[in-house]
Amino acid sequence: MAGFIKDLRDNGNTLLIRVSVIAAIGGLLFGYDTGVISGALLYIKGDLHATSTAQEWIVSVLLLGAILGAAISAYSADLASRKWTKVASGAVYAIAAIGCALSVNVPMLIGFRFLLGLSVGTASFVSPMYVSEVSPPRLRGGLVSFNQLAVTSGILLSYLVDFAFANVPGTWRWMLGIAVLPGLALAIGMITVPHTPRWLVEQGRGDEAKDVLDRLRENDDETDVDGEFKDMEEAVESEKSSRVRDLFGPLMRPLLVVGVGLAFFQQFVGVNTVIYYAPTILQGTGLTKNASIAQTVFVGVTNVVFTIVAVLLLDRVGRRKLLLIGTGGLTIALAVLGVYFWSPGLQHHASYLALIALMFYIASFAIGLGPVFWLMISEIFPTGIRSKAMALSTMVNWAANFIVASSFLTVTHWITRQGTFFVYTGLAVVAFLFFAFKVPETRDRSLEDIQNDLVGDRRSKLESATQG
Numbered sequence: 001m002a003g004f005i006k007d008l009r010d011n012g013n014t015l016l017i018r019v020s021v022i023a024a025i026g027g028l029l030f031g032y033d034t035g036v037i038s039g040a041l042l043y044i045k046g047d048l049h050a051t052s053t054a055q056e057w058i059v060s061v062l063l064l065g066a067i068l069g070a071a072i073s074a075y076s077a078d079l080a081s082r083k084w085t086k087v088a089s090g091a092v093y094a095i096a097a098i099g100c101a102l103s104v105n106v107p108m109l110i111g112f113r114f115l116l117g118l119s120v121g122t123a124s125f126v127s128p129m130y131v132s133e134v135s136p137p138r139l140r141g142g143l144v145s146f147n148q149l150a151v152t153s154g155i156l157l158s159y160l161v162d163f164a165f166a167n168v169p170g171t172w173r174w175m176l177g178i179a180v181l182p183g184l185a186l187a188i189g190m191i192t193v194p195h196t197p198r199w200l201v202e203q204g205r206g207d208e209a210k211d212v213l214d215r216l217r218e219n220d221d222e223t224d225v226d227g228e229f230k231d232m233e234e235a236v237e238s239e240k241s242s243r244v245r246d247l248f249g250p251l252m253r254p255l256l257v258v259g260v261g262l263a264f265f266q267q268f269v270g271v272n273t274v275i276y277y278a279p280t281i282l283q284g285t286g287l288t289k290n291a292s293i294a295q296t297v298f299v300g301v302t303n304v305v306f307t308i309v310a311v312l313l314l315d316r317v318g319r320r321k322l323l324l325i326g327t328g329g330l331t332i333a334l335a336v337l338g339v340y341f342w343s344p345g346l347q348h349h350a351s352y353l354a355l356i357a358l359m360f361y362i363a364s365f366a367i368g369l370g371p372v373f374w375l376m377i378s379e380i381f382p383t384g385i386r387s388k389a390m391a392l393s394t395m396v397n398w399a400a401n402f403i404v405a406s407s408f409l410t411v412t413h414w415i416t417r418q419g420t421f422f423v424y425t426g427l428a429v430v431a432f433l434f435f436a437f438k439v440p441e442t443r444d445r446s447l448e449d450i451q452n453d454l455v456g457d458r459r460s461k462l463e464s465a466t467q468g
């Protein structure tokens with residue numbers, strides 16, 4: 001487990017670590033907003049006289065903004081660069097956080113939450129993309145997953161902020177406004193980092209790209225920097241075009257199925273019902289409101305701790321193994337939750353079982369599907385089409401998040417809570433099979449190698465088919 005840290009210390013360099021940490025602030029914004037609103041809403045509804053429909057909009061408009069934000073950055077990450085797209089994302093976030101904090105009525109708050117969403121949707125995939133494009137293959141899994149670590153830390157931080165500001169006048173304004181700090185940190189921090197070498201090569205700025213790559217690989221005795229650079233140039237040269245239409249062509253479609261499948265299942269195994277509704281689920285086990293909020297913090301801590309485990313293991317054990325083990329674990333946890341809510345006996349005699357199952361669920365998600373989705377979509381697509389393909393996978397992820405979050409309470413009403421967990425269990429089984437059959441291993445291979453393996457073979461088959 002210590003391998004990743006040792007390798008980072010011996011062969012990583014300060015620039016690489018600094019840029020990966022700064023880029024990961026994008027994840028913090030994402031996580032903070034995922035977690036903060038449930039607590040803030042308790043105060044907003046009284047202050048701004050928000051009806052329940054208005055409250056639903058305040059929560060979910062961010063997810064809609066994120067879908068649009070991801071779509072816009074598909075273009076800006078190519079045209080304006082990964083770096084400047086992230087600077088813009090941090091600046092928009094800072095403005096939107098202040099706007100939310102100063103909102104005087106519901107429409108204003110909804111408007112600024114939408115703006116926050118634009119920024120979060122952008123950051124959610126441009127962060128992993130940026131880090132993936134600067135990392136050496138051996139460390140890429142851990143470094144890219146700093147982002148997921150920041151997401152989970154952001155969620156935990158939001159619980160703590162909700163708790164800290166609970167008795168301060170103007171509570172919710174502080175909860176929402178304090179997010180200006182990470183927004184500014186991202187915007188300013190990203191101004192200080194270089195462009196990714198792959199983006200520079202795409203732009204025909206080869207000399208600058210080589211210079212950045214040399215700086216990123218200083219002290220790294222294990223990487224053949226010239227070879228890495230040559231592969232990058234060749235890969236970019238061999239790509240023909242990068243229009244959205246190409247995503248659906250025979251060459252790219254199978255990869256898109258992997259990205260979109262991971263995106264879909266990451267949400268449809270119900271992770272955000274646990275994140276958004278953990279206190280509600282726990283209250284359903286007979287706990288008081290305060291006890292259920294306190295126990296939710298355990299769920300948040302477990303999420304962070306097991307994401308650290310994932311960061312340490314992804315480059316040793318590999319993505320696929322962790323993905324399959326994690327998905328297996330969360331399937332069991334979902335089944336246990338279903339049985340728990342189905343059995344009055346268990347609820348009566350073993351109410352602790354729900355908390356254990358929730359913690360086991362989140363730990364399993366955190367070592368597999370949580371980081372692996374964002375990591376994998378930053379690895380499997382060729383450079384020229386990467387931003388569009390990642391954007392599309394990200395949009396599917398946010399749309400699925402929206403559907404699951406906005407339907408959870410209604411669905412539990414229709415088919416009971418146990419019924420809902422059984423449906424998630426079924427979906428998790430399908431997810432497991434999909435991953436087992438479709439998801440490739442990408443550990444310790446350069447992005448160009450992965451791209452060659454996944455696309456190259458198919459390209460030559462297609463070419464020989466059309467020639468023949």
Ligand code: BGC
Nearest residue numbers: 034151152272275303370371
């Ligand atoms: C997911 C989020 C989720 C978070 C929980 C992320 O990978 O995309 O929707 O809230 O993990 O840790």
